[in-house]
Amino acid sequence: MSTGIMLKGMTRLVxxxxxxxxxxxxxxxxxxxxxxxxxxDNQVPTERTRAISRTLENDPAKHxxxxxxxxxxxxxxxxxxxFPHGLPPRFVMQVKTFNEACLMVRKPALELLHYLKxxxxxHPAVRYVLxxxxxxxxxxxxxxxxxxxxxxxxxxxxxxxxHLWVKNCRDLLQSTYNKQRFDQPLEASIWLKNFKTANxxxxxxxxxxxxxxxxKRESTEKGxxxxxxxxxxxxxxxxxxxxxxxxxKELKRQSSLGVFRLLVAVDGVNALWGRTTLKREDKSPITPxxxxxxxxxxxxxxxxxxxxxxxxxxSQTGSLFKPRKAYLPQELLGKEGFDTLDPxxxxxxxxxxxxxxxxxxxxxxxxxxxQHEKAHTEEGKKxxxxxxxxxxxxxxxxxxxx
Amino acid sequence: xxxxMVKVSRGWSxxxxxxxxxxxxxxxxxxxxxxxxxxxxxxxQIDKEYYRKPLAQxxxxxxxxxxxxxxxxxxxAPATKTSSVFxxxxxxxxxxxxxxxxxxxxxxxxxxxTLEAVKRKQFEKYHAASAEEQATIxxxxxxxxxxxxxxxxxxxxxxxxxxxxxxxxxxxxxxERRRRxxxxxxxxxxxxxxxxxxxxMPEKLSQELLEAFCNRGPVIKRKHDMHKMAEANRALAxxxxx
Numbered sequence: 001m002s003t004g005i006m007l008k009g010m011t012r013l014v015x016x017x018x019x020x021x022x023x024x025x026x027x028x029x030x031x032x033x034x035x036x037x038x039x040x041d042n043q044v045p046t047e048r049t050r051a052i053s054r055t056l057e058n059d060p061a062k063h064x065x066x067x068x069x070x071x072x073x074x075x076x077x078x079x080x081x082x083f084p085h086g087l088p089p090r091f092v093m094q095v096k097t098f099n100e101a102c103l104m105v106r107k108p109a110l111e112l113l114h115y116l117k118x119x120x121x122x123h124p125a126v127r128y129v130l131x132x133x134x135x136x137x138x139x140x141x142x143x144x145x146x147x148x149x150x151x152x153x154x155x156x157x158x159x160x161x162x163h164l165w166v167k168n169c170r171d172l173l174q175s176t177y178n179k180q181r182f183d184q185p186l187e188a189s190i191w192l193k194n195f196k197t198a199n200x201x202x203x204x205x206x207x208x209x210x211x212x213x214x215x216k217r218e219s220t221e222k223g224x225x226x227x228x229x230x231x232x233x234x235x236x237x238x239x240x241x242x243x244x245x246x247x248x249k250e251l252k253r254q255s256s257l258g259v260f261r262l263l264v265a266v267d268g269v270n271a272l273w274g275r276t277t278l279k280r281e282d283k284s285p286i287t288p289x290x291x292x293x294x295x296x297x298x299x300x301x302x303x304x305x306x307x308x309x310x311x312x313x314x315s316q317t318g319s320l321f322k323p324r325k326a327y328l329p330q331e332l333l334g335k336e337g338f339d340t341l342d343p344x345x346x347x348x349x350x351x352x353x354x355x356x357x358x359x360x361x362x363x364x365x366x367x368x369x370x371q372h373e374k375a376h377t378e379e380g381k382k383x384x385x386x387x388x389x390x391x392x393x394x395x396x397x398x399x400x401x402x
Numbered sequence: 403x404x405x406x407m408v409k410v411s412r413g414w415s416x417x418x419x420x421x422x423x424x425x426x427x428x429x430x431x432x433x434x435x436x437x438x439x440x441x442x443x444x445x446x447q448i449d450k451e452y453y454r455k456p457l458a459q460x461x462x463x464x465x466x467x468x469x470x471x472x473x474x475x476x477x478x479a480p481a482t483k484t485s486s487v488f489x490x491x492x493x494x495x496x497x498x499x500x501x502x503x504x505x506x507x508x509x510x511x512x513x514x515x516t517l518e519a520v521k522r523k524q525f526e527k528y529h530a531a532s533a534e535e536q537a538t539i540x541x542x543x544x545x546x547x548x549x550x551x552x553x554x555x556x557x558x559x560x561x562x563x564x565x566x567x568x569x570x571x572x573x574x575x576x577x578e579r580r581r582r583x584x585x586x587x588x589x590x591x592x593x594x595x596x597x598x599x600x601x602x603m604p605e606k607l608s609q610e611l612l613e614a615f616c617n618r619g620p621v622i623k624r625k626h627d628m629h630k631m632a633e634a635n636r637a638l639a640x641x642x643x644x
Contacts, residue, residue, distance in 0.1 A: 093522070097526070098525075371542040371544070372488060372544060380487050380488070383486060400518040401514040
């Protein structure tokens with residue numbers, strides 16, 4: 001306990017030294033640490049300059065206030081298992097270029113982590129909605145939460161982008177289960193493959209509690225593992241949507257029993273209650289309820305089950321028929337969506353604060369990403385601050401070509 | 403621009419094309435492209451450092467110059483010239499040449515995507531290379547861009563000169579700006595015409611820039627062809643009279 005207090009005292013000392021001379025560290029480069037008090041973590045003492053942008057604490061469970069603005073590393077193996085889908089495309093490009101995946105620790109994610117650590121699994125699942133303007137880091141905050149839950153051995157139900165399910169669907173089949181609804185075989189099978197990669201170890205443990213008949217020759221018996229249902233969906237693409245529906249139903253039923261903890265993470269949840277751009281053969285528009293995937297997903301985000309949490313993101317990028325400047329949950333979800341999701345805990349994700357901005361620039365400088373000579377100077381930093389307004393997405397795009 | 407450009411509206415035989423004359427008002431000539439500013443207008447001073455210098459540190463000539471500027475009329479600064487530290491006149495000129503139909507937003511985004519593509523390709527090469535090679539790999543897209551265009555500039559050019567009723571291709575030394583223009587023009591034409599159907603411009607341009615940086619590729623070949631033609635027509639060099 002005393003070492004913890006000592007550490008906290010040391011970090012306060014170090015951060016006070018940072019506040020004294022904020023400009024100093026940009027010139028220090030990779031010089032040796034100048035004072036012996038640099039033990040931010042329990043491991044090998046880090047160099048003082050690296051402490052601003054990176055932290056050695058790679059376990060999201062141990063992230064705290066002192067890590068805000070610092071990047072932590074996720075190994076490539078973990079990335080492949082935890083995030084087969086769901087990372088923003090520009091982040092994937094960055095991971096490929098730098099050969100490492102580093103995520104910044106930020107306040108909204110820390111707040112959510114605190115809530116998740118103190119959840120009462122006997123109560124119904126709480127809904128958290130991350131909202132914010134474009135490019136502020138909602139998706140990456142969601143990925144931070146998912147990494148935390150994966151480390152804590154939760155079952156992750158991650159829908160990377162719900163907007164992809166309501167637009168640009170080439171093959172829309174009439175659902176075999178319910179004539180009024182539509183199937184999306186391609187999207188469902190891709191999602192099932194990624195779900196399988198992320199949650200391999202759970203699929204053999206969870207047993208189905210009903211018999212499901214696929215067609216005249218194939219059926220899944222009661223008590224067989226969930227992996228069989230997922231296999232069936234991947235093999236027979238026509239039944240993929242129904243397989244997804246079954247997976248969702250079973251997980252919802254069984255998470256209340258307490259065998260595993262379920263995290264439902266949906267990015268762009270406002271797609272579930274908006275409009276679609278899909279049309280029937282007679283050119284009449286399809287509402288989201290008529291898509292089987294959306295219908296089943298709506299049941300998942302209702303808080304009538306226990307033993308987990310629901311973390312959602314509302315985003316305007318990729319949304320249909322919503323104005324560009326809209327970012328509040330009320331505007332994006334619409335009346336129907338807001339009433340269904342009510343009550344939820346809204347968490348605002350905003351632009352970087354000055355410390356996080358410095359940390360981001362330092363991270364890029366360490367990876368030699370900012371190649372322009374003027375980008376290393378104070379003038380260049382001031383200009384980047386002005387041009388990006390500390391918006392993470394814009395800053396990333398600016399630094400990409402500098 | 404010291405001398406206003408005169409592009410003759412009526413054909414004028416007896417003079418080579420592509421040669422600019424600093425001729426002001428002559429009878430029978432109308433200026434086709436002109437600037438609305440008269441000769442008394444001075445160019446604007448964009449540099450931030452010029453204005454940041456404290457008045458106490460100025461020399462006598464500089465104080466005189468500042469007082470003089472207070473009395474002069476100054477042209478409006480164009481929207482594309484900024485006092486940004488990241489501004490590069492070569493990149494701006496290249497972007498303008500890539501622009502079609504006044505769509506500067508598209509041209510600029512293509513340029514930035516090209517620079518990003520060059521950077522990412524070089525980073526990949528860097529991570530794949532051994533320690534000794536890593537020191538030789540250049541990762542700054544701006545140095546690569548400048549060096550590639552410099553490598554593509556021809557030293558000598560051909561000009562059609564009319565003599566005895568026939569046009570002869572005469573080798574001629576080129577001005578600095580003509581060389582830069584030709585390098586950029588060849589690069590852009592090459593990327594527009596010789597690319598596969600589904601490949602996008604940034605990808606093709608980044609490819610061509612990296613090849614030109616290493617002194618190979620089709621644009622360098624075009625420069626060498628131009629040099630060879632000039633060498634072959636060496637005998638006609640005395641047709642030039644300037």
